[in-house]
Amino acid sequence: MSENDVEARIKREITENPVMLYMKGTAMFPQCGFSARVVQILNHVGVPFATANVLEDPDLRDGIKQFSNWPTIPQLYVRGEFIGGCDIVTEMFQSGELEPLLKQATPAG
Amino acid sequence: MAMQAGEIESLIKAALPDAVVVVEDLAGDGDHYAATVTSERFRGLSRVKQHQLVFQALGGRMGGALHALALQTNVPDQENA
Numbered sequence: 001m002s003e004n005d006v007e008a009r010i011k012r013e014i015t016e017n018p019v020m021l022y023m024k025g026t027a028m029f030p031q032c033g034f035s036a037r038v039v040q041i042l043n044h045v046g047v048p049f050a051t052a053n054v055l056e057d058p059d060l061r062d063g064i065k066q067f068s069n070w071p072t073i074p075q076l077y078v079r080g081e082f083i084g085g086c087d088i089v090t091e092m093f094q095s096g097e098l099e100p101l102l103k104q105a106t107p108a109g
Numbered sequence: 110m111a112m113q114a115g116e117i118e119s120l121i122k123a124a125l126p127d128a129v130v131v132v133e134d135l136a137g138d139g140d141h142y143a144a145t146v147t148s149e150r151f152r153g154l155s156r157v158k159q160h161q162l163v164f165q166a167l168g169g170r171m172g173g174a175l176h177a178l179a180l181q182t183n184v185p186d187q188e189n190a
Binding site for chain 1: 173181
């Protein structure tokens with residue numbers, strides 16, 4: 001996949017999915033503690049979310065880091081905007097900022 | 110190639126001279142650290158931008174030599190609140 005293809009794919013995914021998580025592993029089988037924690041938080045808030053497993057696609061793994069200028073995985077996007085990695089998502093969850101942000105982004109029911 | 114806590118602190122301070130940096134070695138393997146960085150430079154910036162400033166200070170080691178850095182950023186007066 002060329003660099004443009006990866007970027008186009010990312011743009012499509014973060015636009016089509018109000019809550020999009022780039023992670024190591026899958027929501028059912030996270031393969032990294034940080035990715036697992038973000039999945040846990042999203043499940044706790046209870047909003048639908050899509051995931052992409054960067055371990056299956058080295059081009060995506062590098063491409064997403066360049067796209068967001070963020071060196072690590074996981075990466076959470078809400079309505080196309082990069083929210084942060086595990087630290088920031090956890091911090092926002094604990095401060096009460098995350099839940100309203102996620103609920104507004106995902107249509108009820 | 111792992112990193113030392115002192116190296117992390119000095120790299121961050123080189124880029125953010127006013128920063129108060131507290132680094133904690135989480136696993137003793139030079140690969141898993143937690144750091145709290147407090148700097149006036151963060152004022153008005155989003156959390157993502159604050160963290161990106163720290164990553165830049167670490168000169169691309171984040172996600173490479175430094176596998177895991179649990180990062181907390183603050184502006185000075187927030188810390189005393």
